[in-house]
Amino acid sequence: MMSDxxxxxxAEARDAVASKKVSxxxxxRAHIDAIEKARGLNAYVVETPDKALDxxxxxxxxxAAGHAGPLEGLPLGIKDLYATEGVHMQACSHILDGFKPxxxxxxxxxLWRDGAVMLGKLNMDEFxxxxxxxxxxxxxVASPWLPAGWDAxxxxxxxxxxxxxxxxxxxxxxxxxxxxxxxxxxxxxxxxTGGSIRQPAAxxxxxxxxxxxxxxxxxxxxxxxxxxxxxxxxxxxxxDTAIMLRSMAxxxxxxxxxxxxxxxxxxxxxxxxIKGKKIGIPKEYRIEGMPAEIEALWQQGIxxxxxxxxxxxxxxxxxxxxxxxxxxxxxxxxASSNLARYDGVRYGLRVPGKDxxxxxxxxxxxxxxxxxxxxxxIGTYVLSAGYYDAYYVRAQKIRTLIKRDFELAYNDGIDAxxxxxxPSAAFGIGEKGSADPVEMYLNDVFTVTVNMAGLPGxxxxxxxxxxxxxxxxxxxxxxxxxxxxxxxxEVIEQAAGRISLPQAWW
Amino acid sequence: xxVDQATVRRIAHLARxxxxxxxxxxxxxxxxxxLSFVEELSAVDVSGVEPMTSVIPMRLPLRKDEVGxxxxxxxxxxxxxxxxxxxxxxxxxxx
Numbered sequence: 072m073m074s075d076x077x078x079x080x081x082a083e084a085r086d087a088v089a090s091k092k093v094s095x096x097x098x099x100r101a102h103i104d105a106i107e108k109a110r111g112l113n114a115y116v117v118e119t120p121d122k123a124l125d126x127x128x129x130x131x132x133x134x135a136a137g138h139a140g141p142l143e144g145l146p147l148g149i150k151d152l153y154a155t156e157g158v159h160m161q162a163c164s165h166i167l168d169g170f171k172p173x174x175x176x177x178x179x180x181x182l183w184r185d186g187a188v189m190l191g192k193l194n195m196d197e198f199x200x201x202x203x204x205x206x207x208x209x210x211x212v213a214s215p216w217l218p219a220g221w222d223a224x225x226x227x228x229x230x231x232x233x234x235x236x237x238x239x240x241x242x243x244x245x246x247x248x249x250x251x252x253x254x255x256x257x258x259x260x261x262x263x264t265g266g267s268i269r270q271p272a273a274x275x276x277x278x279x280x281x282x283x284x285x286x287x288x289x290x291x292x293x294x295x296x297x298x299x300x301x302x303x304x305x306x307x308x309x310x311d312t313a314i315m316l317r318s319m320a321x322x323x324x325x326x327x328x329x330x331x332x333x334x335x336x337x338x339x340x341x342x343x344x345i346k347g348k349k350i351g352i353p354k355e356y357r358i359e360g361m362p363a364e365i366e367a368l369w370q371q372g373i374x375x376x377x378x379x380x381x382x383x384x385x386x387x388x389x390x391x392x393x394x395x396x397x398x399x400x401x402x403x404x405x406a407s408s409n410l411a412r413y414d415g416v417r418y419g420l421r422v423p424g425k426d427x428x429x430x431x432x433x434x435x436x437x438x439x440x441x442x443x444x445x446x447x448x449i450g451t452y453v454l455s456a457g458y459y460d461a462y463y464v465r466a467q468k469i470r471t472l473i474k475r476d477f478e479l480a481y482n483d484g485i486d487a488x489x490x491x492x493x494p495s496a497a498f499g500i501g502e503k504g505s506a507d508p509v510e511m512y513l514n515d516v517f518t519v520t521v522n523m524a525g526l527p528g529x530x531x532x533x534x535x536x537x538x539x540x541x542x543x544x545x546x547x548x549x550x551x552x553x554x555x556x557x558x559x560x561e562v563i564e565q566a567a568g569r570i571s572l573p574q575a576w577w
Numbered sequence: 578x579x580v581d582q583a584t585v586r587r588i589a590h591l592a593r594x595x596x597x598x599x600x601x602x603x604x605x606x607x608x609x610x611x612l613s614f615v616e617e618l619s620a621v622d623v624s625g626v627e628p629m630t631s632v633i634p635m636r637l638p639l640r641k642d643e644v645g646x647x648x649x650x651x652x653x654x655x656x657x658x659x660x661x662x663x664x665x666x667x668x669x670x671x672x
Contacts, residue, residue: 173652285633298632327638328631396615407592414593416665421658427668432595444594448604449611451592452580461578462615467628469621474629508607509614525632550633 076101077254081145081311082338084257088134088144095134095144099127099188102146106190106255111230111577114240114250116151116209117159118191126188133186142318143186148256150247151192152199153179153302154291158189162293163207164197166413166438168420176291177323178260178302185318190256194246197440198410199267199295202514203503204245206442211500214240214275215253215573218499219538223576230577238497238540241271247305248275252572258306258315262292264299265398266518269530272305273492273543276532276570278312278560279305283550284525285330287316288323296405297328299398299522308569309531309560313337316553332551340554341561346380348559351485355391356517358494365491365542368533372489372544375566376559386485388476393469394520399512400453400466401523406443407450413438445508474524481549487559490517492543496536517545527553531560532570541570578616579609 076098079087087093103120123146130144149155151163154172161167175183183189196206204212213234217226221236229237240249244261248271251259261268263281272279280303287302294300304315317338322331352373357366377383415421415434422437424430439447453462480488494516504511521528526547533544544563548556580588585605589596596604647653650663659666 170656173648173655283633285635324638324640328633328635330633330635390621393618393621396618399611399615400618411593415658416667417653418656419658424668427670428593429595430668431593432590435593436595439594445604445607445611447592447594448585448588449608452584452588452608452612455588455591458578461619464628465618465621465623466615467630468623468626469618470629470632471626472621472623474632507610509610512614523632 077105079257080308081257081306081314082308084145085142085314089139091134095127095130095188096124098144099123099146102190102256108575109253109255109577111227112213112215112249112253113210114194114212114246114253114255115148115191116163116194116246119158119189122158123188123190130186130188140184140186141314142182144188145186145257146188146190147182148190148193148247148250148259149179150244150260150262151195152262152293153260155179155189155192159192161208162198163195163209164439164443165208166419166435170418174291177288177325178292178319181318181321187318193250193259196243196245197443198293198406199243199262199264200406200442200446201242202266202270202511203239204242205239205500206440208440212240212245212249213500214238214249214497215577216275216497216540217573217576226576235499235501237500239274239500241274241497243267244271244305248272248277248279251275251277251305251307253575254572258304258311260302260319261305262300262302263522264295264402265522266515268303268305269492269518269528269543269545270514272530274497274541276541276572277305277307278309278529278531279303280312280316280529280553280556281521281527282316282320282553283527285328286320286551286553288321288326288329290323290325294409296402297409298405299402307572309557309564310338310341313341313557335554337554337557340557343558344380345376345559345562348381348486348555349384349484350376350381350559351384351386351480351488353386353388353391353488353490355388356490358516362495364536365494368542368544369489369491372533372563375563376489379562384485386480386488388480388520390469390472390476391520394473394523395512395516397466397469397473398519398523399449400462401470403446403450404454404463405450407447407454410443410447442508470523473520477524477526486549487555488547490545490547492517492530492545496538496540496542521547526550527556529556529560531563533563533567578612580605580612
């Protein structure tokens with residue numbers, strides 16, 4: 072038996088539990104201990120150890136009775152955007168103060184159906200609006216990766232203070248990526264509206280997949296931008312994300328955009344040959360000012376895939392540079408509509424006012440943080456009379472063009488597209504976006520096209536930056552062909568060598 | 578396009594978000610930064626392009642028009658900041 076049960080991959084833990092080498096109770100206790108010792112990272116906003124131990128005991132009973140599910144006894148972290156019955160769910164916002172949903176999200180209910188164990192709720196940017204986990208009402212999350220030249224002592228001192236200078240874990244799923252990278256769970260749920268699974272995975276040396284729009288039910292996941300939001304996993308290996316996605320995906324009559332198509336056994340695609348697969352390299356992703364190390368990483372990825380027998384094809388996606396500005400119309404517009412429900416009447420915070428209107432206004436002013444207020448206001452503006460056609464309708468037309476670019480490439484026989492996941496390695500807490508919000512938005516330049524086109528996208532570690540921080544590659548697939556992404560990503564993971572995650576210094 | 582301070586106040590009111598006077602100039606600056614960022618879209622040729630309504634081609638499914646299961650008033654009002662006898666309470670709106 073391994074001395075530290077948190078060092079298992081999810082697949083290794085599954086096999087150890089299934090063969091009764093380790094009990095779910097032992098595995099779960101090891102994670103609860105690790106979480107307690109890592110509170111300084113601020114990855115979990117709520118820990119549910121009693122629930123976890125009860126679930127683990129029930130798992131062990133099912134294993135003994137021979138009824139184990141595909142995730143039986145495996146402890147996971149859940150992003151705070153997911154409704155968990157009777158357990159805190161606030162999308163890391165003050166406006167949902169005290170909210171305990173009386174229902175369970177479809178995705179998490181499928182995880183529990185398959186035997187998984189819940190460790191707690193993970194920190195995130197408020198309502199998933201952010202790329203650094205700094206907009207959370209519960210404060211920023213620190214990455215377990217230390218900045219270059221920092222020792223453990225300096226890191227611990229910063230955790231006790233305002234965390235400035237420590238690295239962001241990415242966002243919005245920053246609690247998920249930090250917890251997975253710090254071995255505080257075997258895998259985590261996350262969500263991705265413009266890059267919120269792939270960018271945090273890239274920043275922390277973990278693997279994340281945003282599946283095709285409609286693959287996972289959005290029911291019970293707090294809505295940000297409904298036409299872009301998708302659920303997906305973050306875990307430490309390609310195989311682990313494949314295992315999790317199989318349980319998370321599937322048709323749900325309660326989500327009218329859920330697609331009724333069978334869920335493949337994604338794990339079978341891990342290790343499959345990619346010989347003869349056509350991999351597109353889009354020239355528009357070679358953006359001005361891109362650091363040389365990102366360019367080198369991309370080139371390295373191309374060589375790995377070529378060596379594995381893939382055919383490398385230069386392609387063009389001409390509307391790429393319109394995706395980010397169009398996203399900053401579509402996403403805030405949908406957010407302003409979705410977040411209208413938070414008005415201090417049915418749940419959460421209420422701040423009194425002299426009449427009902429000022430009660431709404433006071434509640435929303437105090438309940439929403441700066442970034443969320445800003446996006447609601449932009450969304451309200453672009454949807455308002457006289458501007459709707461100039462902004463919103465135009466952005467939706469551009470979305471059609473972005474999707475068409477990908478369709479043309481896929482019609483030419485491209486199986487998957489390889490790009491960098493982010494324009495840089497992780498930056499420091501407090502470093503970006505305080506003067507100009509657009510500076511932070513530029514983080515999503517490579518990921519946001521995928522949401523605009525509804526496609527599956529996966530981020531996998533490709534190597535380390537000059538300062539020793541993880542860098543990720545992104546694979547973009549055809550609709551509902553996540554299996555190809557798992558096969559190609561496994562080639563990259565094998566060639567790059569599994570990234571060595573930081574030892575506990577916190 | 579850019580917004581002036583009166584427009585910032587009007588948007589805030591439409592969005593039902595109270596803003597203090599001292600916040601307005603800063604908000605105006607931030608909103609204008611975002612609007613100038615999206616300005617480049619006006620140069621894109623979108624003539625003859627249909628606006629996207631659904632990213633995955635599918636028909637909107639319809640359910641049967643019948644009363645479905647619901648959690649019950651106890652459960653629904655449990656999270657409310659103000660509730661009485663299975664009703665949500667709000668400040669008086671009719672004198």
